[in-house]
Amino acid sequence: MSTVATVPVPELPHLANPDVNPSFTKGVFLGEIREDLVFPFPVLADEEREALRMIVDSFRAFARDHVDSKRLDHDGSFSDDVRTGMAELGLMGLNIPEQYGGFGASSKVFNRVFGEIGATDPALCVYFGAHQSIGCKGIALFGSEDQKQRWLPRCASGETVAAFCLTEPGSGSDAQAMTTTAVPDSAGTHYVLDGTKIWISNAGYAGVFTVFAKVPVEIDGVRKQRVTAFIVDAHAAGISLGQAEQKMGIKASDTRTVTFDGVRVPAEDRLGDVGHGFKIALEILNSGRLGLAAASSRGARTVMGIALAHAKQREQFGRPIGSFEMIQHKVALNAAETYAADSAWMLTAGMVDRGGVDFSLETAACKIFASELAYRAANDALQIAGGIGYSKEYPYEQAVRDARINLIFEGTNEILRALIALSALQQPGERLRELGKAFRDPLHSIGAIGSYVAGRAKRQVTKPQFTRVHAALAREAAMVAANIHSLGLAIDALLRRHGKAIIERQFHQQRLANIAIEVYHSVAVLSRTTWELERAGVDGADAELDCARVFVPAAMRRARRQIRALRTNQDARNKAIAERALESGSLAPESPTDR
DSSP, X not given: OOOOXXXXXXXXXXXXXXXXXXXXXXXXXXXXXXXXXTXXXXXXXXXXXXXXXXXXXXXXXXXXXHOOHHHHHHXXXXXXXXXXXXXXXXXXXXXXXXGGTSOXXXXXXXXXXXXXXXXXXXXXXXXXXXXXXXXXXXXXXXOOHHHHHXXXXXXXXXXXXXXXXXXXXXXXXXXXXXXXXXXEOXXXXXXXXXXXXXXXXXXXXXXXXXXXXXXXXXXXXXEEEEEEEEEEETTSTTEEEOOOOOOSSOTXXXXXXXXXXXXXXXXXXXXXXXXXXXXXXXXXXXXXXXXXXXXXXXXHHHHHHHHHHHHHHOEETTEEGGGSHHHHHHHHHHHHHHXXXXXXXXXXXXXXXXXXXXXXXXXXXXXXXXXXXXXXXXXXXXXXXXXXXXXXXXXXXXXXXXXXXXXXXTSOHHHHHHHHHHHHHHHXXXXXXXXHHHHHSGGGOHHHHHHHHHHHHHHHHOOOOOSSSOGGGHHHHHHHHHHHHHHHHHHHHHHHHHGGGGGGOHXXXXXXXXXXXXXXXXXXXXXXXXXXXXXXXXXXXXXXXXXXXXXXXXXXXXXXXXXXXXXXXXXXXXXXXXXXXXXXXXXXXXXXXXX
């Protein structure tokens, strides 16, 4: 007979700690500008800069001799010298604390290196990131001292490769739907793990898994299942691996199904308390998303760099194609957006290093923006290349295939948009809920009602302002502030109109998330460009200033359209078209030729 754990399931403090720490994006949804969270722009200390330069230079020298991206794509696997070289460079322990054999890199340094590896070969980046950003990250963040001492030194040296096991055949973005179980044995010394995990990066190399499973618990006399995290020896009896997946891109990355059949996991290898698995998973993924953003941004820069060289030497109609404005438009747009993506991930990395800030929505925003940028940039580069871009002889088509996964990795961009919108709506929603309670007993709630009315009137009249943006960016700062003000008012109206039903209004959720993403990246650009201007002056930062003056107005125009669409839109017709297509199985009404 197995025993059922009886646990209180207390709240788990974690790195972002959204219940306690302030969030810039959540403030935006309240119509506020929390400048202290985004100014001054975070920069590397001198010793960090020197260390980063040495790491990047060493990796580039190694990659020149050992990392042939085209060959890796063809072979669909890494050679031993690639994996050994990564370990010998110390990269497998880059963000593992020094006391456990790692380098202890800051978030700024780690994510810049992440970006360098991603720009060199995306599959190698997955190997690196699946190991550190998510594979052993849970041990570093939430492990006991004993767990850290047993596992992290081996992970840091590269002797042990880590992998992260969350997704299941019937449980993707909805992690709570998982069916993998971990049942304590009668002696209480082990858990018996059963279930299947899919799309597990590094599975074929892994020596340790971070696995999420449901544990039976009894709370107030009621038997329930609670998601819990475990550290699992990948060589334990009862673990089997599927064949390596045949993927569209990142082919050298080893991705497999992992099956657990009666695997005995020592109780001391439970990670955190019973019932804390879901929060642990979210915190781990917060970290991984920032790395994906940095890698996507550097990848966009790299593939467009290849296209720029082609556009300079390829001539048509007697002149280089780079002299034509349609090509220049693609170049300028990608340049401005890459500048914004870099600004945002660096600003967010500064929040991580600083501590005491809830950065959970910012990492999601960075991942969404940069992954979509990388895919567009790869397509634009291929288009600039023309016919040769479609040939396997050139790097463009592989770049398109490799970039595509980032829109799905570590939370699909659709799920992350819902996360941003619904998380950021909680605080304004709570304000209205309290107001509703007050109106049920108005005679005893005059103060609460009056406070809300006064606050709402103040929000309508008083617009937030930036006080720390450089004077050269005053116009752009005013645009961002105006949209933040409009968003705060629009959310108030939206919640009064829909109440709890907003949970089902994903057309609106998408708009709200898109606004938040545009605002955050614009603020990151303002913060970074202010630092550049203060450091080098207007003449010395003309390239940065041009990028800011292109990106921010364009982003704010997009944001204004989304805010207007919260009131006036085609949602009913869009829903009707989609439901008709889903019901009939036919996308649109047939052409007259086929009737």
